[in-house]
Amino acid sequence: MSALSENDYSRMWDNFRVDGSQEALSLIYYEHFDFLYDFALKYTPDRNLIEDCIQNVFGYLLKKRKKLNPVSNLRLYLLQAFRRELFNQLQKKKRMTFSGEITESPDQFSFNGAEVQMESEERDQVMQLVQKSIEKLGSKQQEIIYLRFNQELDYPEIAKMLDISVDSCYKSIYRSIKFIKEDIEKEVGDHPNLFFWVYVGIRKSRR
Numbered sequence: 541m542s543a544l545s546e547n548d549y550s551r552m553w554d555n556f557r558v559d560g561s562q563e564a565l566s567l568i569y570y571e572h573f574d575f576l577y578d579f580a581l582k583y584t585p586d587r588n589l590i591e592d593c594i595q596n597v598f599g600y601l602l603k604k605r606k607k608l609n610p611v612s613n614l615r616l617y618l619l620q621a622f623r624r625e626l627f628n629q630l631q632k633k634k635r636m637t638f639s640g641e642i643t644e645s646p647d648q649f650s651f652n653g654a655e656v657q658m659e660s661e662e663r664d665q666v667m668q669l670v671q672k673s674i675e676k677l678g679s680k681q682q683e684i685i686y687l688r689f690n691q692e693l694d695y696p697e698i699a700k701m702l703d704i705s706v707d708s709c710y711k712s713i714y715r716s717i718k719f720i721k722e723d724i725e726k727e728v729g730d731h732p733n734l735f736f737w738v739y740v741g742i743r744k745s746r747r
Contacts, residue, residue, distance in 0.1 A: 544571065549614040556601075557608040569598055572615065575691075576622045582686055584630060593626045600625075616697050623701065662728065663737060669727055670741030673720040684712045689743050717742070 549571070555564035573594060580590040597618065601608065611617040674682060680702075687693045687701070688709075695709040702709075721738045728734070 572618050580626050596625050597622050620701050666737045667741045669724045673723040681716045
């Protein structure tokens with residue numbers, strides 16, 4: 541993760557949009573390339589298309605530099621622009637896919653004594669069932685889970701990005717986790733720590 545703060549990015553952004561600093565734009569590009577690239581892999585394996593979309597976004601920024609406004613959250617701003625460009629291109633090519641999988645992100649969840657209360661084989665089974673249950677969710681629910689647990693955006697950021705209410709984000713996460721838990725209970729039965737392991741499974745699911 542970058543050591544730069546949001547204030548650092550805001551200064552870079554202003555150096556670019558106000559002064560036309562190519563160095564500032566280059567830093568913004570390299571600081572956010574992996575973040576945007578990883579986001580796009582959730583929707584398409586076409587790496588050339590992903591790189592083209594990233595280039596298109598930054599090309600647009602260069603072209604419209606003098607009309608750009610200050611931003612309070614540069615990462616979210618770039619992600620919104622990139623997502624719009626990516627979806628437009630995928631729609632044109634009719635290659636949009638959503639694997640329903642969540643990549644592993646830095647896990648700040650604190651394990652406690654509940655960990656020893658489920659056998660290793662049971663935990664492995666739950667992890668696999670979590671993945672299958674995620675794939676049964678609608679594409680919008682999957683995207684909200686991905687943005688929340690993988691990209692670690694907060695609810696207001698997700699709401700702004702997807703043009704929905706913050707309350708809708710909360711409800712979507714709640715309903716998705718509830719569905720996953722109930723879906724898994726059909727296979728393994730009720731377990732006192734199942735909710736805990738469902739949450740862990742969502743955070744640790746991989747491509």
